[in-house]
Amino acid sequence: MARRPTLQDLARAAGVGTATVDRALNGRGNVSARSIAAIVEAAKRIGYPLPASAPVNAPNAKPKFDLGFVLHKPSQSFYQRFAHEITRTCAERTEAQITPHLSFSPSQAPDDFAKAITDAASKSQAVAATAINHPTLSRLVDRLTEDGIPLFPLLNDFAGRSGAGYFGLDNMKVGRLAGWMMATQLQRSCRVAVMVGGARWHGQGLRETGFRSALREHAPQITVADTSVNLETRQVTYEATLDLLQRHADLAGIYVAGGGMEGAIAALREARPPGKVSLIVNELTEDSREALADRYVTMVIATPLQTLCRALVRHMVDRVGKGPEFSRERLFFEPLIYLPDSV
Template sequence: MKRPTIPDLAEAAGVSVSTVNRVLNEPGQVRKPTKDRVLHAAEAIGFYGLGTITHAVKSSQTTHRLGVLLQRGARTFYKNIGDAISRFAAEQDGVNIEMTVEFLEDLTPEKVASHIVSLGERVEALALVAPQHPLVADAIDTILDRGVPVVSLIGPLTAQGNISFVGLDNWKVGRTAAWAFDKMVREPGKIGILVGSHRLRNQEMNESGFRSYFREHNSGFTIMEPMTTYESAAVAREHVEQMLTEHPDMCGLYISGGGITGAIAALRNTPKRSDFVAVGYELFDDTRSALIDGTLSFIISHPMERFARETVTTMLKAKTGGREAGAHRVTFGFDIYTPESV
């Protein structure tokens, strides 16, 4: 087959040969919809100058340098968030987004604050998951003062400056988890709770909503003090094993924070009880299999594609709107999964 020529491309795009030449040589003189049409036609016919046309189209677009800072990349949940955000940014037509996604292994406030400042120097808007801490707040104010807007993900953050938020209504998450226990547990009893960190405000709000439901609807349950996993599966497993040993009469476990794979391993290592209910957070391969085999009873999860879309959209709004636009708050509904729905 002969190589497609400029006349072939013009015919495929439904434009004149002179228009194709202007796209190649004077892209600034051609309207964006026309350039997009020529680009799509070049992709379809395998035009030899595709790279030139792509550059011509993108060179006329404003480039947005966006950054996302997440916690440990080895955790499936955060890896899935990073992948979804990167994929959504890359798929946007008519906007050129340079997306930088980075993960933090050391979650001490000093390291988190240092990384916020470092990434904030390289991007024009920053979204992050971080604990609430004075050092973190100071780092956020540092980059806000440089004109870089900040969007907190999953859990809200506060600083002296305005911070946008994208995530779930965490108080509702906690009350929904409590509702699940209330409806599924046969006889009210003790419920254990795991949280990743008391400085992750989404988990604190989850617990607050969880307890408020039982105060309002069923005081027969005993809600145990939460145990901190520090987002570690190994620590979570130790805590669950300890709770099951010290409280054999537990009727349920609420895994509100990180380390759910460790909690699943501990539950699988004990004899199954038909009267025991476990509620977890986020759907991925490990939690899905735990639902199927009955280790978990109920999962509350972020709708990942919508989360990615709202994150990128909010970052662009915050960047283009400037300081005068104020903070943006975006909350959306969560997904619920049971053994019969996966």
């Protein structure tokens, strides 16, 4: 009597591991469509009886993926749109069943980011997150990588070499773009200011560096004031803007490199006429759109969320299917530029 094929025989015939076969037969996910097809073909070839209830026997069976996403500042319209675009993109991938596990860090403290990412990783095969640069998060990325959970940093490359690949804008380029526009707009001896959220947002530090270098190159006659830290909050930005206007009578421009632009807009509406101070901000929201139309904002540099989310979800799914041999990529997306006459 011929020996009945075993699970190990099926795995060898399909060219995958026994754990992969077990996950495929029991619908535990984390199995690529290519591996499922190889398992089904091998089972037919060696005569392995697949259970009738096995997910691989279902007609037009779709691979299942659990993907984790961690953002912050849930009250800000930009991150609300980001979350909506992630959810919509996962639903659009009709060739797979993707369940997004989306959450927000309650604050910008490293421990809060770490907890939110850890919670997302506990129920996901891959995670994408916004976060600050901090040793706590660097160690967490290392641990997740060792556990086979790839982590994709968003907007700010906080994961270092252990990350699965950065998705966002080229922050140095964004800063230089802001500096070039400021130089072109002003073309005289004056003073400008730059605001960042804090020292732990290295992406904003790159924007500041790019901004200052572009001004040195294109408008050496413009003086840049000491960098202001606004903690990415509306109120702190509002107060910092009023303080700058009071201390520097020659202030002609402000670049808000991170969040909190609503405070700068509100302060300028109170203290200066339209166009008196050139304000450059990030992300097109109702506040920045209205400020553009009213000439309180000179330029908005925005993240192409739809393009980013589609590429992100595709790479996360591919990384889960292909495993650790999937190469790390840094994907820079071209920023969207909005001027007063384009809204």
